[in-house]
Amino acid sequence: MKKQNQIDDLFRRELADHTVTPSPERRATLLRDAEGIQRKGSASAWWIAGTTLLILAGFGIAFFIHQISDSSNPPSAIQQSSNQVPQPPSNPVPQLPSNPVPQLPSNPVTQPPSNPATQPPSNPVTQPPSNPVTQPPSNPVTQLPSNPATQPPSNPVTQLPSNPATQPPSNPVTQPPSNPVTQPPSNPVTQPPSNPVTQPPSNPVTQPPSNPVTQLPSHQQPDIRYPSKKWNISIGANYTPEVMFNTLNGDKFANNMGLEGTFHVGRYSVRTGVGLSFTTGWNEMLVESNPYLGAYKALDSITFAWGDNYNLVPTYFTKTEAVFDTTLQYTYTDIKKRYTYLQVPLVLGYDFWENSWLSLGVRAGAVMSVLLNTKTSSMTFDPGKDRIVQINNITPDRIELNWQAMGGINAAFRLSQRFSIELEPEIRYYFNSVYESSVLTKKPWSVGVRAAVVVTF
């Protein structure tokens, strides 16, 4: 209990609520300097707003597209791609007029003798195209009998071989004219009417599919990217700028980069990899020192030697001694440090929508961070000639192991069958503070956008 003293009471009573009006110039200076601090904060506020907007937009677009695709009950992806080709109009193949092939009158007089020599050779060239519609019925009159001895070889140029064994007996009367193109004599009687072939051109594009396509359930639909493969592996490199909140020194910016590998099974995926994270932070320190007052030459030793007049001549040896004030001096200083973390993620994913060039999905998982290195990047406190007694870390040190949960929306843009670019806005929540002894009750969290270049095999 303090002793009562009238001087103390006087000054305490009169000056406890004493005020002195500061100058307006100082006020303006303070507000100007304070604005610089606020600008730092507003930059991160823009980061938050932009990233949040991006994530919400991604969610909205994905949800909207998913709703549309569900409501219209779209066909499978394969059917969808084939449906893109315009279907031909359903025109039946025009039928030839039912014009029966004129039959030869059964007139034994006009009927040519059944002489193999007079029969025109069956020439594949002259035969009408094998069309069930236009092909006349096989007319035994105009066909050569199947006689291996007389049947000419199947040769479009149906020259009869000069083979006495197979050559039909030369009949001076009925020998067929030696014509390279052994067209049969145009016999209007026997020749089928020349009707234009009205068969539609065989166009594989306009042909209707031969098999009706059956729609597969979505989870059984093959991967549009690699229809022939049910699974695939991709590797890539990523970069993720990240803004952290709920840290001691305000908001923090971190650069994350690394290599990753993803295993896709249908629409599901598992991603892991290894990466590095670089972040900086200001550490406040309290330096206790004894101020330097000066130095003096202290006598170290004396030696004596005989002089010329038999007297002792001393020689003084001195050393410089510094003098420090015993009063402790307290100095607060900020030191900038750079932290390097090793990050190992394990992220599960599900692609809920995709087409030929874009796929959207959700990602969620955990990330492990291990502190690898701490480096002081700014100039350390320079005590000058003062003697440092103690340095106290006001800002706690960083912990060595940290776990985070992450979630995000993944958008993959396919540049080719193998190469794609991924953008993934994400949010991370830290299960524990990044500091060893945190004075904050809240856990840090962060937002970022992962950009990756991926090669798929």
Add this chain to the structure above:
Amino acid sequence: MIFSRKNTEAKRLDQASIGALYDKNAPWLLAVCLRYTGNRENAEDVLHDGFMKIIRGIEKFNEKQTGSIEAWMRRIMVNTALNYLRDHKKEKLFIELEPVLDSIQISPENNDVYGGWDLSKDQLMDLICELPAGYRTVFNLYVMEDYTHKEIGEFLGISENTSKTQLYKARNFLQKRLREFQTEYTHEKTESNR
């Protein structure tokens, strides 16, 4: 309202809030700085530095853990003033008088220092500013901030006896100056009654 009473942690300030905070608290904080620095210009420098620390640290301020915001701001300002004195002192703030103290007989304090007259607050402030830096620091910490000699010793890195000696010398100085004021006041009153 700048700080939400529902939340225990203060919000980040915008420009308007900073201006309002400054207008409300700068006058009494400047008086605190003036008591420590002894002159107006240095006091405003200290006020500026201290206020910047307040603005930076206000988002971390937790009323439950730290106490009232006025007390928190006061502590920041006092620490800033003391750091300023240490950084800019041209002579030692304190002289260890322990070996000398035994030879000094401390006279009993004369409590009948003043009576019947009034000094304005500005005049009392001027008396404080006239004190040497070391006396002024200990006097402010003991009388105005209500620290004990042990706490002052730990805070300033001096012994308890040094703190007591400094306070004794400060009181003697102020006592002497107040007597001089009293003498002048009496003389002026006498002259005016003639």
